[in-house]
Amino acid sequence: MSNFKEFMVDEKILHALDKMGIVEPTDIQSQVIPHAKLDRDIIGQAQTGTGKTAAFGIPTIEKMLPDRKHPQAMVLAPTRELAIQVATEINRLSQFKKVNALAIYGGEPIDRQIKALKRNPEIIVATPGRFMDHMRRKTIRLEEMSVVILDEGDEMLNMGFIEDIETIFKELPTERQTMLFSATMPNRLKKIGERFMNNPQSIAVKSQGMTVDTIEQRYVKVKEAEKLNALCTLLTKHQPESAIIFGRTKRRVDELTEALRSNGFKAEGLHGDMRQEKRSKVLQRFRQNKIELLIATDVAARGLDVTGVTHVFNFDLPQDTESYVHRVGRTGRAGKTGIAFTFVTPKEMELLARIEEKTKKEVVKESMPSFDQLTKKGFEVTAEKIVDQIEDTDLLEARKVAKELLERYDAETVLAMALKLSTKAPKEVENVLTAESPMRSKKPQNRNNSKKGRPSHRGGRRSSRKNYGKGSN
DNA sequence: AAAAAAC
Numbered sequence: 001m002s003n004f005k006e007f008m009v010d011e012k013i014l015h016a017l018d019k020m021g022i023v024e025p026t027d028i029q030s031q032v033i034p035h036a037k038l039d040r041d042i043i044g045q046a047q048t049g050t051g052k053t054a055a056f057g058i059p060t061i062e063k064m065l066p067d068r069k070h071p072q073a074m075v076l077a078p079t080r081e082l083a084i085q086v087a088t089e090i091n092r093l094s095q096f097k098k099v100n101a102l103a104i105y106g107g108e109p110i111d112r113q114i115k116a117l118k119r120n121p122e123i124i125v126a127t128p129g130r131f132m133d134h135m136r137r138k139t140i141r142l143e144e145m146s147v148v149i150l151d152e153g154d155e156m157l158n159m160g161f162i163e164d165i166e167t168i169f170k171e172l173p174t175e176r177q178t179m180l181f182s183a184t185m186p187n188r189l190k191k192i193g194e195r196f197m198n199n200p201q202s203i204a205v206k207s208q209g210m211t212v213d214t215i216e217q218r219y220v221k222v223k224e225a226e227k228l229n230a231l232c233t234l235l236t237k238h239q240p241e242s243a244i245i246f247g248r249t250k251r252r253v254d255e256l257t258e259a260l261r262s263n264g265f266k267a268e269g270l271h272g273d274m275r276q277e278k279r280s281k282v283l284q285r286f287r288q289n290k291i292e293l294l295i296a297t298d299v300a301a302r303g304l305d306v307t308g309v310t311h312v313f314n315f316d317l318p319q320d321t322e323s324y325v326h327r328v329g330r331t332g333r334a335g336k337t338g339i340a341f342t343f344v345t346p347k348e349m350e351l352l353a354r355i356e357e358k359t360k361k362e363v364v365k366e367s368m369p370s371f372d373q374l375t376k377k378g379f380e381v382t383a384e385k386i387v388d389q390i391e392d393t394d395l396l397e398a399r400k401v402a403k404e405l406l407e408r409y410d411a412e413t414v415l416a417m418a419l420k421l422s423t424k425a426p427k428e429v430e431n432v433l434t435a436e437s438p439m440r441s442k443k444p445q446n447r448n449n450s451k452k453g454r455p456s457h458r459g460g461r462r463s464s465r466k467n468y469g470k471g472s473n
Numbered sequence: 474a475a476a477a478a479a480c
Contacts, residue, residue, distance in 0.1 A: 079477065106479050129479040159477050249475065272477055298476055319475075 007033045010062050012096035017054075020092055026051035027205045032179075033059055041200035042179040043193050047329060050205055052151070053089045056179050060147045061094045064122040071140065073147035075125040076165065078155040080105040080276060081283055082303045086151065087125040099123065104140070106130040107276030114139045128156075128164035135171060146176050153182035153189050154322070155302050162192065169196050184322060215332035216339045218366040219352055227315060227343050228259055229429040230368065234341060235265065235293075236426055237369050237377055240311035242286070244294045246301065246327050248316035255433050256315060257295045263429060267293040270300055301326040307334055314342040317351055321358040341366060374426040382423045 003024050004017055017023075025033070028046045035042055036059035046052050060073050075090075077083040087103035094100070102121035104113055106129050113130075117139055124131070124140060134140040148169075150156065156165060178197045182189060193200060222230045231245070245260075247253040250271040257269035268282045268291045286294045287306055294300065301323055309331045318324045324342075331338025342363065344352045356363050369377065405414050 110480085127478060129477095131479095133479055155477090161478075164478085301476095323476095 029055040031203045035201045041197040043200045044181045045204040057090045064099045070144040071124045073123040075149040077151045083125045148178045150180045154184045217363045219342045219363045225431045232429045243311040245313040270296040312340040378423040379419045
């Protein structure tokens with residue numbers, strides 16, 4: 001029996017929770033739902049993966065009135081993927097009710113969205129830019145918005161969405177319920193909350209440290225040029241079923257994806273310069289376990305809820321502790337365990353210490369396997385495959401030849417040879433990645449006698465163009 | 474400095 005009953009959750013939502021296999025309310029859910037039901041404004045501090053979406057989703061769904069011409073609730077999220085994810089989860093929760101959520105975001109033809117909006121979804125889940133676009137076109141009307149939710153508030157702040165949010169909030173009816181959710185609560189964000197909310201109830205879900213206990217954190221001290229080889233070695237050693245590898249830049253992600261693919265890994269990249277269609281497809285395939293490795297920028301660091309991510313790799317040390325915490329939090333979700341590896345160059349060791357200090361968690365040194373250990377691991381993996389498939393494989397013809405072999409050699413020798421032939425030997429992987437942040441040296445690199453001579457002046461003093469075209473910023 | 478986000 002669902003433990004959501006004590007919160008008087010709508011029968012049809014209970015049914016959906018049941019079907020989704022959700023029985024026990026999480027901390028944030030049991031704290032938010034009662035207040036939200038009473039129309040209180042809420043400031044909720046909680047990591048992602050704590051069941052936040054259902055916490056605000058359930059009471060919001062319950063409040064939606066039937067047969068209205070305009071949307072009654074909206075959720076703002078910092079990335080497109082997040083908007084899609086939140087809309088999907090709300091729709092699951094409301095599957096037995098006549099309440100629909102629609103994701104609205106950029107990079108997708110607006111006509112299609114306008115058409116979908118004509119079906120009068122009750123709940124809009126959007127990224128700010130496209131939402132404002134619809135606002136101006138009046139294809140989304142705000143006069144009946146009674147519930148407004150800001151998700152991942154701190155990230156919105158980081159990404160400079162605050163002005164957008166202010167623009168949107170100024171157009172909203174003042175009679176409404178507002179909820180703000182964020183992993184951290186910097187002062188600037190608190191101020192926004194105070195400005196746009198009415199006597200909000202603060203709710204903080206205490207997670208002991210900043211990172212979850214179900215995540216093992218390890219580091220590898222490695223020179224820049226050896227990262228790729230180290231990554232391939234670790235991938236061979238740990239055989240992740242499903243891993244996210246974070247790179248620092250979009251270009252980095254592209255190069256790393258290519259390098260891993262050419263080394264035989266099922267890898268796909270994800271970053272903000274890719275076409276939205278491709279982004280969605282990659283994420284979908286990753287969720288379906290059709291891709292082993294997702295190589296991503298920080299676009300995937302926040303909030304993305306993919307179950308069954310066994311490993312996270314910080315191929316490049318993240319910019320700050322917050323980003324570290326979010327990246328690492330993509331694994332060890334839903335009660336499962338996970339391992340997070342962070343590559344640290346000798347120069348960066350100090351930064352790692354700072355992360356340890358802030359998260360109050362030790363990051364343990366990962367020992368790199370020897371060549372022999374790696375070779376052995378390869379055989380073990382092959383052996384595992386044998387055990388997995390031995391029951392349901394047709395071995396008829398193979399058995400005949402096996403019998404002949406056993407007449408000449410002992411079983412162990414034959415089997416060892418078979419393992420060797422069917423296992424790829426580990427090899428040193430050559431670094432093909434462009435060095436990170438070239439740190440443009442100021443010294444002119446005297447290359448007069450190499451390359452073709454440049455035509456006299458080198459464009460340095462071109463007439464200043466900065467006042468042409470669009471004006472300020 | 475990079476990332477994300479509207480056309």
